[in-house]
Each structure stands twice: as C-alpha cells, then as structure tokens.
Amino acid sequence: MTGELSPIDKAKFVAAKKATDFVEDGMRVGLGTGSTAAWLVRCLGEMVREDGLRIKGVPTSTRTAELAREVGIEVISLDAAKWLDVTIDGADEFDGELNLIKGGGGALLQEKIVATASDQMVVIADIGKEVETLGAFPLPVEVVPFGWQTSQALIEETLVGMDVLGRSSTLRMNGDAPFITDEGNHILDLHLGRIGNPRQLAMVLNQIPGVVENGLFIDICDAVVIGYGDGRVEVRDINAGTVEEATLDFVETDNLFTDLAD
Numbered sequence: 001m002t003g004e005l006s007p008i009d010k011a012k013f014v015a016a017k018k019a020t021d022f023v024e025d026g027m028r029v030g031l032g033t034g035s036t037a038a039w040l041v042r043c044l045g046e047m048v049r050e051d052g053l054r055i056k057g058v059p060t061s062t063r064t065a066e067l068a069r070e071v072g073i074e075v076i077s078l079d080a081a082k083w084l085d086v087t088i089d090g091a092d093e094f095d096g097e098l099n100l101i102k103g104g105g106g107a108l109l110q111e112k113i114v115a116t117a118s119d120q121m122v123v124i125a126d127i128g129k130e131v132e133t134l135g136a137f138p139l140p141v142e143v144v145p146f147g148w149q150t151s152q153a154l155i156e157e158t159l160v161g162m163d164v165l166g167r168s169s170t171l172r173m174n175g176d177a178p179f180i181t182d183e184g185n186h187i188l189d190l191h192l193g194r195i196g197n198p199r200q201l202a203m204v205l206n207q208i209p210g211v212v213e214n215g216l217f218i219d220i221c222d223a224v225v226i227g228y229g230d231g232r233v234e235v236r237d238i239n240a241g242t243v244e245e246a247t248l249d250f251v252e253t254d255n256l257f258t259d260l261a262d
C-alpha cells in the first residue's frame with residue numbers, strides 16, 4: 001500500500017512504531033494480531049532487516065505468523081520460547097486501569113496465553129479504543145463447537161446476575177459458515193453495552209462448560225501506547241504511573257506499507 005494513510009491508520013502506525021522502544025536486541029517478543037499489531041510486525045521486520053535487530057517472535061495467530069515470516073522475523077513457538085520479555089498487541093477497548101476487551105479478530109485465546117507468559121504486555125491502540133467503562137464493543141467468548149447453543153444459553157442465563165446492560169449474544173459468522181478460530185472453536189459475541197464488573201464477569205464466564213476463554217484481559221496489560229492521527233503518541237505505564245508524550249514523523253516506505261494486513 002502506498003500513498004496517503006487515513007488518520008486512523010496513521011494513529012495505529014505511530015502507536016506501533018513507538019512501541020518498538022520496548023523491544024531490545026535478543027528479546028523474545030509476543031506478536032499480537034489485528035490491524036494495529038500488523039503495523040508493529042512490519043516495523044519490527046524493518047528493524048530486523050535494516051538495523052540488524054535480533055529477536056525471536058512468538059505470533060498469536062496464523063495470520064501474524066505468516067506476516068512475521070514474510071517481513072523477516074524469526075518465528076518460534078511459545079513452548080520453545082517458554083517465557084517472553086514483552087508482548088505487544090492491539091485491543092478493541094481499554095479502560096483507565098488498562099483492562100481490555102480483545103478478540104475482535106478472533107485471536108483472543110492465543111493472545112491471552114502469550115500475554116500472560118510475558119514479563120510485560122504493551123497495548124498499541126488509536127485513541128478511539130479508550131473507554132470509561134468496557135462493554136460497548138461486543139465481548140468475544142471462545143466456545144467449543146460441541147453443544148455451542150447450550151453454552152450460549154448458559155452464558156445468557158449467567159448474565160442475568162451480572163452488572164451488564166444487555167444480555168444477547170450472536171454466533172460470529174464467516175460468510176454463511178460459523179467463524180472458526182485457530183484452535184478450531186467458535187466465537188460468541190456478547191452484546192453487553194456496559195460491563196460494571198469486568199473482573200467478576202471474566203471469572204464467571206470461564207466457569208461455564210464449553211467456554212474456552214473470554215476476551216476480557218484483566219490485570220494483564222502493563223502499558224498502553226496511544227496513537228493520534230496527527231502523529232502524536234502517548235505512553236501510559238500503569239506500574240510506573242508515568243505518561244510520556246511524543247510526536248513521530250511518518251516515514252512511508254514501500255517496504256513497510258506493501259501488503260498492509262487487515
């Protein structure tokens with residue numbers, strides 16, 4: 001892809017670019033999934049090819065694994081890495097405590113496993129992902145295909161006792177067929193509107209038979225790099241309690257912008 005980027009792509013790009021500050025030579029790095037994470041993979045690939053950065057990447061989806069290999073990043077499995085220095089990933093929503101909704105692209109299971117096996121998780125996002133209260137974005141829940149409608153009914157029943165606005169859910173589709181995750185499961189999107197107690201909901205959902213994992217990431221994220229369409233970035237570190245602001249230049253190269261992942 002060449003030419004002028006939209007403000008939202010600029011915001012995603014500068015967040016991803018700034019987040020490369022968290023990556024040092026020799027690190028084992030968890031590579032997220034989605035359009036923002038794709039920018040990160042491309043930026044890291046460029047650093048590998050042009051600056052000699054040596055990293056081992058653990059991808060969170062087959063899509064990211066393909067892109068990482070394509071841009072020159074050495075890819076290893078999580079079991080080979082055992083533990084990661086940092087994972088950098090996108091999010092669908094983040095709140096003031098850096099709790100997240102993830103899974104809009106269906107990769108939440110591998111993403112949560114990889115993020116929790118890391119010393120640090122850094123989220124990269126455009127400013128539109130920040131919310132006061134999680135829940136406007138439908139919460140993805142990964143369920144096994146066997147008896148998924150029973151799991152769905154149990155989930156909706158469980159939501160009656162929860163601090164949420166809505167309780168309906170829909171099976172995610174891919175055209176005419178159910179969406180299938182990398183682990184061969186389905187995704188139910190929960191239309192909750194507002195999640196009053198995300199910590200409680202995350203625990204309760206995972207007790208329901210058939211539920212594999214949910215897209216609430218509680219106390220997992222350490223820092224967020226927020227991008228704006230004009231090139232500004234803000235790095236909020238929840239542990240250090242610091243906020244850093246900067247402005248990045250756009251350096252559009254064919255290397256970085258060809259085959260932009262969706």
Ligand SMILES: O=C[C@H](O)[C@H](O)[C@H](O)COP(=O)(O)O
Nearest residue numbers: 034035036090103104105107
């Ligand atoms: O399953 C997908 C992931 O959780 C993504 O990181 C999330 O959906 C954000 O994606 P994007 O950067 O494309 O908005």
